[in-house]
Structure formats: structure tokens, C-alpha cells
Amino acid sequence: YTSEHLKQPQKLDPWVMVSEAVKVVVRCRPLNDREKALGSDTVLSMDPHRCQCSIHRPGAADEPPKHFTFDGTYFIDQTTEQMYNETAYALVEGVTEGYNGTIFAYGQTGSGKSFTMQGVSEPAAQRGVIPRAFEHVFESIQCAENTKFLVRASYLEIYNEEIRDLLGNDTKQKMELKEHPEHGVYVRDLSMHTVHNVGECERIIEQGWRNRAVGYTLMNKDSSRSHSIFTIHLEICNTGEHAHTIIIIPHSESRTNLFNG
Numbered sequence: 496y497t498s499e500h501l502k503q504p505q506k507l508d509p510w511v512m513v514s515e516a517v518k519v520v521v522r523c524r525p526l527n528d529r530e531k532a533l534g535s536d537t538v539l540s541m542d543p544h545r546c547q548c549s550i551h552r553p554g555a556a557d558e559p560p561k562h563f564t565f566d567g568t569y570f571i572d573q574t575t576e577q578m579y580n581e582t583a584y585a586l587v588e589g590v591t592e593g594y595n596g597t598i599f600a601y602g603q604t605g606s607g608k609s610f611t612m613q614g615v616s617e618p619a620a621q622r623g624v625i626p627r628a629f630e631h632v633f634e635s636i637q638c639a640e641n642t643k644f645l646v647r648a649s650y651l652e653i654y655n656e657e658i659r660d661l662l663g664n665d666t667k668q669k670m671e672l673k674e675h676p677e678h679g680v681y682v683r684d685l686s687m688h689t690v691h692n693v694g695e696c697e698r699i700i701e702q703g704w705r706n707r708a709v710g711y712t713l714m715n716k717d718s719s720r721s722h723s724i725f726t727i728h729l730e731i732c733n734t735g736e737h738a739h740t741i742i743i744i745p746h747s748e749s750r751t752n753l754f755n756g
């Protein structure tokens with residue numbers, strides 16, 4: 496977080512919510528060119544061993560910093576590779592064993608959600624959580640013996656509190672949210688697409704990305720209204736178990752090609 500974020504303290508409140516099933520990690524991005532040009536201070540420091548981050552009030556050197564503790568802290572010099580290996584790896588591995596898992600990126604516009612989730616192709620250590628999860632799932636499937644997997648993907652967008660199927664025949668159609676007594680909340684008639692390899696996953700996510708509502712990159716009221724959920728559903732044949740991982744993809748129209756852009 497930079498001094499600009501501190502001007503909106505309500506953005507900092509709901510951080511600490513840790514239980515056995517939920518892990519919260521925080522990542523700090525470097526100052527961007529605009530912030531450097533404005534002469535902004537870096538107000539955050541991190542102690543990775545204590546998983547603690549400290550925020551200093553800009554221009555108040557005498558004031559003690561405020562400390563917040565997380566399950567993991569990633570400062571500007573740490574990579575998505577490191578973060579994936581330490582936080583996401585076990586969750587995705589669990590999915591291939593029949594557990595559900597969710598990776599959720601939360602943060603103010605421009606804070607680095609897309610950078611972390613979709614990532615960049617170069618350097619390789621900064622490839623995103625999503626392409627890493629695809630590779631991880633298909634590698635695990637190939638290594639599994641005596642087990643067959645059916646992998647399907649769905650992709651929806653919530654915009655202005657309306658749900659749309661980004662991979663459906665009519666991507667403008669408003670979808671209905673339903674609740675099943677056993678399986679919980681689901682979107683009726685959401686399309687599911689079988690995928691056989693990483694390349695197919697990447698193509699399908701690109702296709703959905705192009706179908707998203709546009710015009711909400713800037714830090715304005717519309718930005719917070721758009722959320723999208725990409726889900727990989729894994730059906731494991733020999734046990735009859737069903738599992739799925741849900742990956743929330745942050746909104747951004749600035750990246751036209753998720754994996755090569």
C-alpha cells in the first residue's frame with residue numbers, strides 16, 4: 496500500500512480474518528511511475544519471518560507504525576512463483592485429491608490483483624497464479640495412476656449485481672442465482688466446457704475475458720462493481736468424488752492477452 500491508499504482507511508479494515516480453513520496473505524507492489532513522479536513515500540515494510548507488515552504514516556516519523564499479521568507477507572522483491580509455492584500449491588494439490596478450494600484476490604484498483612492472478616509471461620517467476628494452477632492440475636492428473644479425471648471450466652462475471660455467463664451462447668443474458676440444499680449456491684444453466692490440457696484452459700479463459708463488460712479500469716465507482724469467477728470443476732472417476740477450485744479473476748481491461756500480454 497502507498498500513502499494514497501492510506502487516505503482511504505476503510506480499505507484497510509477487514510484484513511484480519513484467519514481461521515484454520517482460510518489463509519490470508521498480503522502482497523505489496525512497487526511504486527508505479529505515477530507515484531514516483533508524485534514523490535510518494537513507500538509507507539509499508541514487511542517482516543516475512545513474523546508474517547507481519549507495518550504501515551507508517553507519511554511525514555510522521557515520530558509516530559510508531561501500525562502492525563498487521565497475516566499468514567504470509569510478500570514484499571516488492573518477491574515473486575508470484577514463491578507465493579504460489581508457499582500458499583496456492585497445497586490448495587490446488589488438495590483439489591486433485593477431492594477437496595474444494597478458492598483463491599480470492601482482493602484489493603483496490605491498481606494494487607496488483609491481475610499481476611498476481613494472471614501475471615506476465617516474462618520473467619517466468621512472475622507468471623500468474625491462474626496459469627500455474629492450470630499446469631499444476633494437468634501435471635497431477637497425468638501422474639495419477641488408476642484414476643480418470645474429467646476437467647470442465649466455467650467463467651462468469653458479476654457486474655452491477657447481475658450475473659452473466661462469459662462462455663455462454665448469449666453472454667448478455669442475465670443468469671439466475673440458485674441454492675441447492677446439498678451443493679449450495681450455484682448459477683442456473685451456467686455453461687460448462689470440457690478441457691483436456693493447459694492450452695485449452697488458456698484459450699477458454701481468453702475467450703471469456705473478451706466477453707467481459709468494458710470500461711472499468713479507472714479508479715471509479717464502476718470498478719468495484721465488476722467481479723469474475725473462473726471455476727475448474729474436477730470430476731475424479733474411481734472414487735466418485737467431486738471437487739472444484741474457484742479462482743477469482745480481478746477485473747482489468749488493460750490486459751488484452753492474459754498470458755502473453
Ligand SMILES: Nc1ncnc2c1ncn2[C@@H]1O[C@H](COP(=O)(O)OP(=O)(O)OP(=O)(O)O)[C@@H](O)[C@H]1O
Pocket residue numbers: 523524525527571602603604605606607608609610611711712713718745746747748749
Ligand atoms: N508485484 C508487482 N511487481 C511489479 N509490478 C506490479 C506488481 N503488482 C502490480 N504491478 C503493476 O502495477 C500495475 C497495476 O496492477 P494490476 O493491473 O495487476 O492491478 P489490479 O489490482 O488488477 O487493478 P484493477 O482492479 O484496476 O484491474 C500494473 O502495471 C502491474 O504490472
